[in-house]
Amino acid sequence: MNRRTLLAALPIVAMPGLALAQARDPRRLRVALLPDENASTLIQNAQPLKAHLERVLSREIELVVTTDYSSMIEAMRFGRIEVAYFGPFSYVLAKSRAPGIEPFAVGIERGSPTYQSVIVATADGPVKALGDVRGRPFGFGDQASTSSHLIPRALLLTRAQLKGGDDYRPVHLGTHDAVARAVQNGQVPAGALSKAILDVLFERGTVDRAKVVEITLSDPIPNYPMVMQGNLADPLKAAIRDAFLNLRDPAVLGAFRVQGFAPTTDAAYDILRETARVLELDLGRMRG
Structure with a gap:
């Protein structure tokens, strides 16, 4: 069999890198939103973002909300999304x-x-x-969540010497809002989530302030990063970067619960890798 015949006979699935290499400057960008709340709510709130990116990038934008953090990590890993808004720890897992x-x-x-x-x-x-x-159940969000799993798990260990599985029963409920509702309804006596998300849930009336009390806050955590595929064309990467760093519209920023964006690098998230080490977590074996 000559070389040309051999290449033609190879199955397409055996050459994923070829597809990715040809998509360096796609006309349609798939932008994933972190699935930390109800998917329909996230998509609805991100419509101003979609319009902003389509205008400044002159490309079709498809908003994506995966079923959970793990599927979002895998979608980024295999090039099924070009840009993603990760949680800090889910980014660390994706980068690994x-x-x-x-x-x-x-x-x-x-x-x-x-x-x-x-x-x-x-x-x-x-x-x-x-x-x-x-001795009680404790509500976490997704296993790859920073503020609804990694950090509170470390807080329980370092501040109260409580180890998950030995001293309390971890209950993973998926999303931050699910944790807040479970605590409100007494399905779990305590749980953890992002303080920013809790405040939004209070403001919306989704969670009753009278039924949920705050026990403790963590130290500051590096905020959620915007992440892109490294194999995109350089001009496109620069345009995507500018589209976020120059963003000032409150209606668009509201989808991220932030006032703006600043540049960041991978090194900013080393503190989470160290936290995972303290908790003796194997990033390579964690679900995601």
């Missing part, structure tokens, strides 16, 4: 599987590129302090 992806912008809140995790409890429930979590 797809070294070529590039973080380029980070959300700014109250003048800082950081946010916080909050541990909450049912207002009339048995948990009044971190130590009260011992």
Whole structure:
């Protein structure tokens, strides 16, 4: 069999890199939103973002909300999305599987590129302090979530010497809003989520302030990064970067719960890799 015949006989699935290489300057960009809330709500709130990107990039924009963090990581890994708004830890997991992806912008809140995790409890429930979590179920979001899993898990370990599985029962509920509702309804006596998301849920009336109490806040966490495929054409990468760094429209920024974006690099997320090491997590084996 000569070389030309051999190449023709190879199945397409055996050459994923070829498809990616030919899509360096696509006319349609798939932009993934972190699935930390209800998908329809995320898509609806991001319509101003879609219009903004279509205008400044002169390309068709498809908004994507995957079923969970793991599927979003895999979509980025295999080139099924070009741009993604990752959680900090889900980005670290994605980077461990797809070294070529590039973080380029980070959300700014109250003048800082950081946010916080909050541990909450049912207002009339048995948990009044971190130590009260011992022997009880505790609500986390997705396993790859920063503020709804990694950071609160570290808080329970370092501040209350509570190890998941030994001292309390981890219950993964998927999204931040699911954690807040489960705590509100007493399905779990305590749980953790992003403080920014909790505030939005209070403002919307999705969660009753009278039924959920805040137990403790984490130290500042590097905020959610915008990430792009590293194999995109350089002019397109520059245009995408500028589209976010120059963004000033509150209607568009509202989809991200931030006041603006600033440049960032991979090194900004080393603190999360260190946290994972303290928790003895194997990034290579974590679901995602």
